[in-house]
Amino acid sequence: MDSQPQESDITTGQKVNEDCAVIGFSGDGVYSSIIAGLRSLQHRGQESSGIITYDGKIHVKKGMGLVSEVFKNADPMPGIVGIGHNRYSTSGSKGIENAGPFVISCSLGYIGITHNGEITNEHELREELKHDGYIFTSSSDTEVMLIEFVKEISRYGINEGIKRGMERLKGAYAAVLMINDRLYAIRDKFGFRPLVLGRTFNGYIIASETCAIDALSGETIKNVEPGEVIEVFNNSYKTIFKLDGDVSHCMFEYVYFARPDSIIDNIEVFQARVRMGMRLAVESPVDADVVVPVPDSGRAQALGFSKATGIPYSEGLIKNRYSERTFIMPDQKSRLAAIKIKLNAIKSEISNKRIVLVDDSIVRGNTMKYIVKIVRDAGASEVHVRISSPPITAPCFYGVDMKTKNEFIAANKTIESIKNEIGADSLAYLSIDGLKQAIGIKSICISCLTGIYPEYVPLS
Amino acid sequence: MDSQPQESDITTGQKVNEDCAVIGFSGDGVYSSIIAGLRSLQHRGQESSGIITYDGKIHVKKGMGLVSEVFKNADPMPGIVGIGHNRYSTSGSKGIENAGPFVISCSLGYIGITHNGEITNEHELREELKHDGYIFTSSSDTEVMLIEFVKEISRYGINEGIKRGMERLKGAYAAVLMINDRLYAIRDKFGFRPLVLGRTFNGYIIASETCAIDALSGETIKNVEPGEVIEVFNNSYKTIFKLDGDVSHCMFEYVYFARPDSIIDNIEVFQARVRMGMRLAVESPVDADVVVPVPDSGRAQALGFSKATGIPYSEGLIKNRYSERTFIMPDQKSRLAAIKIKLNAIKSEISNKRIVLVDDSIVRGNTMKYIVKIVRDAGASEVHVRISSPPITAPCFYGVDMKTKNEFIAANKTIESIKNEIGADSLAYLSIDGLKQAIGIKSICISCLTGIYPEYVPLS
Amino acid sequence: MDSQPQESDITTGQKVNEDCAVIGFSGDGVYSSIIAGLRSLQHRGQESSGIITYDGKIHVKKGMGLVSEVFKNADPMPGIVGIGHNRYSTSGSKGIENAGPFVISCSLGYIGITHNGEITNEHELREELKHDGYIFTSSSDTEVMLIEFVKEISRYGINEGIKRGMERLKGAYAAVLMINDRLYAIRDKFGFRPLVLGRTFNGYIIASETCAIDALSGETIKNVEPGEVIEVFNNSYKTIFKLDGDVSHCMFEYVYFARPDSIIDNIEVFQARVRMGMRLAVESPVDADVVVPVPDSGRAQALGFSKATGIPYSEGLIKNRYSERTFIMPDQKSRLAAIKIKLNAIKSEISNKRIVLVDDSIVRGNTMKYIVKIVRDAGASEVHVRISSPPITAPCFYGVDMKTKNEFIAANKTIESIKNEIGADSLAYLSIDGLKQAIGIKSICISCLTGIYPEYVPLS
Amino acid sequence: MDSQPQESDITTGQKVNEDCAVIGFSGDGVYSSIIAGLRSLQHRGQESSGIITYDGKIHVKKGMGLVSEVFKNADPMPGIVGIGHNRYSTSGSKGIENAGPFVISCSLGYIGITHNGEITNEHELREELKHDGYIFTSSSDTEVMLIEFVKEISRYGINEGIKRGMERLKGAYAAVLMINDRLYAIRDKFGFRPLVLGRTFNGYIIASETCAIDALSGETIKNVEPGEVIEVFNNSYKTIFKLDGDVSHCMFEYVYFARPDSIIDNIEVFQARVRMGMRLAVESPVDADVVVPVPDSGRAQALGFSKATGIPYSEGLIKNRYSERTFIMPDQKSRLAAIKIKLNAIKSEISNKRIVLVDDSIVRGNTMKYIVKIVRDAGASEVHVRISSPPITAPCFYGVDMKTKNEFIAANKTIESIKNEIGADSLAYLSIDGLKQAIGIKSICISCLTGIYPEYVPLS
Numbered sequence A, B, C, D: 001m002d003s004q005p006q007e008s009d010i011t012t013g014q015k016v017n018e019d020c021a022v023i024g025f026s027g028d029g030v031y032s033s034i035i036a037g038l039r040s041l042q043h044r045g046q047e048s049s050g051i052i053t054y055d056g057k058i059h060v061k062k063g064m065g066l067v068s069e070v071f072k073n074a075d076p077m078p079g080i081v082g083i084g085h086n087r088y089s090t091s092g093s094k095g096i097e098n099a100g101p102f103v104i105s106c107s108l109g110y111i112g113i114t115h116n117g118e119i120t121n122e123h124e125l126r127e128e129l130k131h132d133g134y135i136f137t138s139s140s141d142t143e144v145m146l147i148e149f150v151k152e153i154s155r156y157g158i159n160e161g162i163k164r165g166m167e168r169l170k171g172a173y174a175a176v177l178m179i180n181d182r183l184y185a186i187r188d189k190f191g192f193r194p195l196v197l198g199r200t201f202n203g204y205i206i207a208s209e210t211c212a213i214d215a216l217s218g219e220t221i222k223n224v225e226p227g228e229v230i231e232v233f234n235n236s237y238k239t240i241f242k243l244d245g246d247v248s249h250c251m252f253e254y255v256y257f258a259r260p261d262s263i264i265d266n267i268e269v270f271q272a273r274v275r276m277g278m279r280l281a282v283e284s285p286v287d288a289d290v291v292v293p294v295p296d297s298g299r300a301q302a303l304g305f306s307k308a309t310g311i312p313y314s315e316g317l318i319k320n321r322y323s324e325r326t327f328i329m330p331d332q333k334s335r336l337a338a339i340k341i342k343l344n345a346i347k348s349e350i351s352n353k354r355i356v357l358v359d360d361s362i363v364r365g366n367t368m369k370y371i372v373k374i375v376r377d378a379g380a381s382e383v384h385v386r387i388s389s390p391p392i393t394a395p396c397f398y399g400v401d402m403k404t405k406n407e408f409i410a411a412n413k414t415i416e417s418i419k420n421e422i423g424a425d426s427l428a429y430l431s432i433d434g435l436k437q438a439i440g441i442k443s444i445c446i447s448c449l450t451g452i453y454p455e456y457v458p459l460s
């Protein structure tokens, strides 16, 4: 089959890296281990998927779509080490040449990288590197990282080079660097994005979330700590250094992004969500008949809300499991109806009842408006919306695709007016303090809630 | 793009119709209404999808895959009436020419049909029809239905012809017949498979389940009763006749197949499932710490079990939402691990706890064995499996893809030995009586539980 | 890969059968022999391709595109007999369900057909057959043929049934009927379209042209004569009957359609074309420096013209071999330039010379206008256009896609005004008499030259 | 549609650049002009196709397959300048990341390149450049060229940088360098591969062959001379310098590779081929009845042979125009027959005649063996093979895919034994002197005939 034309835009400054999944594997069964890992991290990115393996030579496969689509009929790739990447889709126009992982050959041999996060001084670094004579083939910040590392490593050797690179790279990055047959797990000093190290029966795995280690029946060894770099080589691993600094774990991983069965920086995500629901119940109780989650993201929190209040929990909304992929309905009216294809109410659970509707967060608010309508249409006598995180009011520059302040419903509106807009009888968000307590660690990033950033950001 | 070659097998007697979805629509917005209906019934069949519309001429579109894949970039089809079909996938080798709906032209004009069920005397009818001079282009029993109706209608007119056709067609069928601009909702006299009539803001809809009517923000008018035929024409509908007989609604629709938000023959599926769980708790109680559903099919039942026993309900298993599609892992070891890609435990909910694991049914038993293992690996101190339906021991000849007795784990094994095989501490199934009470109607089919069939079946 | 949606239009009366290729094979190596045959007959149709084989069961593969595209990665189809079809493309909107071959099952077993030609009373027969209770699944006249044969054979047995079918079918057909493991080569009594029988080292082949037999290193046994039916069965063949009547071989096969290396009704096509050129030279000589063919269709005729006149032959135009497939240039100006992508002049052969430009025929005249321009731009001092067949002035109803009288440049214009329109210094066509003499048989169809048809045609 | 996975191999030293087509365009209508140019140069490469345009930003589209396939449904690319590339297919495994053109961004802005030829010191340069800190993303020698130019230009400015780059790059290259909105036509000092400059009604075009300029109805301005660099910018062009040295135009362009309607280094290719045939007739005359070309590559030469000898020319072989694309026949026997699908004899032109069979060259000899057999099977009384170029005995290192000496039938065999192997009655090749005279220039490369190379080659 003839391949599709590929579009490219290597124009500097266009952001292409949003929340993603990374995998590194060293040992036997590299290809199938990376495939399994990427499939278990598919929720972190569905736009494109890619794998690079090394066995003296380099092998690369990338494609648009889910892991299972891209690698469906692919021949297994040979390798003693390898890295993999799932990219998050924000729009369909992003070209394959911006898809991870990246690999180059240079005087050091073959160097590949897979990265989750966002380099905030990407633009400055790119210009500097160009000034130094480096060249770029894409507009991806991952390529800037890669070349920055190549530059420093060429000058200072691997360990010192990685350190110097990290000192120059600002922003969020949880990455795996592959230098020939060695892997380096690299996490920025704030620890925005998660990264863990595990062991399977036939090798070492580095992954964005523990659920990838579980998928291989492996065991988690440790978190890659903020600022830490771990080398995996020759069937062993060692920390080669750890930069110090204030820690700032993304609260949104706990609230929404991560899988509920993952453990992130020692916190069980599911339990954190249950606690968010409990805490929310304490902060904003309500007299009602049943607690109903917005599936799937509100389920753990609704269980917590129910537990804390004693109001029975039930499933009152059904999510159509086949509506994930974008499909444009052919006319305007049917487009409006499309939300009903995605979600439907179980009338018998809702009719004539006072409903507490629990979800994780509200970004734009459109969806919540329709969900409230669906619940009302199903006969609810009251609809109380409870959101298990605080209002989002500022952009994220650390790898989550929330950039434009104007999009956030909470940016310029009072809670009262949001309540009216979505048509709820009452609306409450979790407080920032409540969130911190529920997660159980203090050193979390809350910049998108406060607009205060732990470090320079490219505000324009 | 050049299309794919299409395989065909018109060999008589090869079964190709398993549980499926049907839609008929008459009014404005035929195409988008059928699309929305089919998308909301996608759970009844993911192998292929097709739509036929009529506007004086006939328009047909069919393809392999999900509705959203088949119709992704398709031009809207013009029409004043139309029918649609989703087919269930049991294997990938089934050709497009066996995919519904079917349409022919003859002296009566254009006649199309979409059908869910299985004609038990398909073989005899096909031979008789061939003897009468009729010809076949596929091995589908839907074509046999269509031609049987054409034959009788040609001789006796529409109403009498449909009646005579129904008298000759044995087995299960919930179908929509399109005769030029008229639609006929047809349900076999046992009422095995569901069929409902609804009204939207711009037309009439006939559908397998009420959730399709909901998806169009329509209202359900009535069930198509067992043996009933309803004509939809000229912006109105009327029952043209109703055959009498013993009713036999498929219990498996309530147990597993239908969407929980649908109402089937006046019974709310979700509530029936909750009652199955409650009843199971009464029949086979157990001392435990937490009730955990096997997602998604055990959720309502687990809620019922929890409610009846007071044992707290929680989510302890996470289902990877991206593992639905078949993807073959590249080696044996990774194939074994694949179940872990599909399901993972939330250790913190399970560790050191006595778990009641609730699911809807067990057919072959392989999956349940692995689920118990996953729960044990997560540290459960006890695992009590509770199945909210009775053991399946006999084949279904009425449209559900359970044909080979040897496949059923319960066919030749005691419950004790099944318990040992799946590695549970205890195992209990719901009783047949309990099932009937939970569903709340007496006239249900339980043939696959008893091996006793309400009518002749082609046992070989 | 998920297949494409398929459009259908079974509306009676829409013509879908234009000049095509048919193959039948009985013996060993059915699949690969049919593939080779179809590939060698690709010039007779590039729109779609299909094969049906029989080995007790029926196997069907069809698809849009060239043989090599449709069957690229296909598994070989088992069979002891089989038939194949290439369809000619007149427009891209024709659905796969109208693509040949066709197959049905009925009381006689499996009956398949592949057909080249056009049934002129298709509409009447279809209505009659519907009246008799027959049903249709497509708008193809091939299906009408098939069902007409099924009807007669059911009543009168195979031999008598085929005869009666042929007596009722008007128009042009060269077909292979497959009745279970028997093949029947069937040619209408006029013999419009070619059909030959051959023998390879491992079986019998029926084909539209001898070049298909050559492709299998086989030998041609005989023409299937006009009105003749030959049965191939059990490793032997026999004529089962032959209808009498006036013969009318399509002159256009010799002029343009057939491959130059084929022998049609005992006339070598290449030699016939050389004679057309010679005869044209005698009828319309011209004083010139070089004879240049329009490649590829004018080459043999130009050689004849050169031979008869002594004016040297040379290649003066180059045809881009990669421009066959439709590709729409992105803007108007580049669309006009597209003809230059298809054809270019060899200036050194043309500049300052008096050119005799020889082609086979002119239908619409657009292309010839541009070719004359290209030759003039290359510096020709004079351009004399010589067309090796008479002007086309009337539609063909016998299987060649020339339907609309208004399209023909010669329908309403004098030769003088055509000459001016295409910008030639002189223009001459071959006379009808000259054509007959060049081909060397009297009994040729010339209806599209005269507007007089050997039989009823559905003039509307 | 989800794209295909892409394989990559950036292992140094794997050759990926064989004879190809390049286009550069500056002016209005960049996209459609490049498309038209690439389509007219499709014969130089069918494996992949790509275009890069610049309009302040960079736009890239590449894909596997013909131009018409890759750009079929593509949106037009905006641009004020652009470059394009067709790649020659030697095997299907070559990845898209090795497909031209290439583009990078660096301190100079955007730099793109499209290249035809082969860099003989690619390996050494790559290592040196790596040593200098440069990095590579593919194994293509085009990337080495690009980076070498970037390096020199960064240091010395554009004009001096290109010159220094050319002094370091050994081997064959005809390239277009795009530096932001400027184009540079660059030809190695030997002038192995052709390159011309032309003017169309809306801009300047640089192309591998004049037929691309013709396709745009443009006029050829001049050859890019060996060692010359021409800048096209701001609607004008100028030579910026010209390196001196011995010239060595590839004789194989005249013999086989180029289109017959092109003019290469002032020699009309068609006429050169006619002269090769005439000269061959003088060197190796033979008493025969008809001169038959092997289509299409032997046609001009056969015309020359006929002209020089007076033996009549005719077409005796038909080439199936649909057999270009690789299609694997399903079994061994049919694979052997496949040559008959590609070529067939016109028996009436050959039977009982003494044939002079004329082709351009013999590389491996397999095909010629079968052609002689086809001609004999068609009844030729004698078959005299005349090859219009000398025997190929040594590998090409300058961009033509003839690498392995062992493959060449003439490398280790006498002409007598080749004659026997192919089954001819006589065999003669053109002499090297004859070739030179026929082409009409002395300074031609004949390294693959002599094994003597004008410059260092990486013999291994």
Ligand SMILES: Nc1ncnc2c1ncn2[C@@H]1O[C@H](COP(=O)(O)OP(=O)(O)O)[C@@H](O)[C@H]1O
Binding pocket: A318, A319, A320, A321, A322, B043, B255, B256, B257, B258, B259, B260, B294, B295, B296, B297, B298, B319, B360
């Ligand atoms: N959209 C939906 N939302 C929730 N449940 C659904 C939906 N569609 C189907 N179901 C239910 O899902 C169950 C099947 O899902 P699940 O248990 O996850 O898969 P499996 O078929 O592997 O058992 C059935 O009980 C069906 O009634």
Ligand SMILES: Nc1ncnc2c1ncn2[C@@H]1O[C@H](COP(=O)(O)OP(=O)(O)O)[C@@H](O)[C@H]1O
Binding pocket: A043, A255, A256, A257, A258, A259, A260, A294, A295, A296, A297, A298, A319, A360, B318, B319, B320, B321, B322
């Ligand atoms: N495999 C999974 N099983 C259950 N929940 C998941 C899974 N993968 C991701 N999630 C959770 O699903 C939530 C997102 O799902 P959902 O609410 O259904 O969709 P949406 O993104 O439209 O809000 C997130 O909270 C995420 O943590």
Ligand SMILES: Nc1ncnc2c1ncn2[C@@H]1O[C@H](COP(=O)(O)OP(=O)(O)O)[C@@H](O)[C@H]1O
Binding pocket: C318, C319, C320, C321, C322, D043, D255, D256, D257, D258, D259, D260, D294, D295, D296, D297, D298, D319, D360
């Ligand atoms: N458009 C064209 N028209 C005619 N000849 C062409 C064209 N393009 C390339 N050629 C010539 O065709 C020859 C190759 O064609 P041919 O002999 O048919 O195929 P093969 O590569 O199998 O030998 C070359 O000599 C080339 O110069």
Ligand SMILES: Nc1ncnc2c1ncn2[C@@H]1O[C@H](COP(=O)(O)OP(=O)(O)O)[C@@H](O)[C@H]1O
Binding pocket: C043, C255, C256, C257, C258, C259, C260, C294, C295, C296, C297, C298, C319, C360, D318, D319, D320, D321, D322
């Ligand atoms: N394989 C072939 N080799 C040479 N000529 C062929 C072949 N197949 C078909 N033809 C002849 O080619 C002619 C059509 O080709 P051509 O003139 O190039 O295209 P067009 O259809 O645009 O006129 C017909 O006369 C046909 O007989």
Ligand code: SF4
Binding pocket: A192, A249, A250, A251, A252, A253, A395, A396, A397, A398, A399, A400, A445, A446, A447, A448, A449
């Ligand atoms: S700004 Fe918000 S989304 Fe971004 S890293 Fe911080 S907490 Fe996470």
Ligand code: SF4
Binding pocket: B192, B249, B250, B251, B252, B253, B395, B396, B397, B398, B399, B400, B445, B446, B447, B448, B449
């Ligand atoms: S046999 Fe079982 S599955 Fe089949 S219709 Fe009856 S209850 Fe349903």
Ligand code: SF4
Binding pocket: C192, C249, C250, C251, C252, C253, C395, C396, C397, C398, C399, C400, C445, C446, C447, C448, C449
């Ligand atoms: S009308 Fe013309 S094209 Fe048609 S069959 Fe007769 S001669 Fe051939």
Ligand code: SF4
Binding pocket: D192, D249, D250, D251, D252, D253, D395, D396, D397, D398, D399, D400, D445, D446, D447, D448, D449
């Ligand atoms: S070695 Fe031969 S093919 Fe290569 S450039 Fe020289 S003449 Fe051409």
Ligand SMILES: [Mg+2]
Binding pocket: A294, A295, A296, A297, A298
């Ligand atoms: Mg959600």
Ligand SMILES: [Mg+2]
Binding pocket: B294, B295, B296, B297, B298
């Ligand atoms: Mg289940």
Ligand SMILES: [Mg+2]
Binding pocket: C294, C295, C296, C297, C298
């Ligand atoms: Mg032509």
Ligand SMILES: [Mg+2]
Binding pocket: D294, D295, D296, D297, D298
């Ligand atoms: Mg050749």
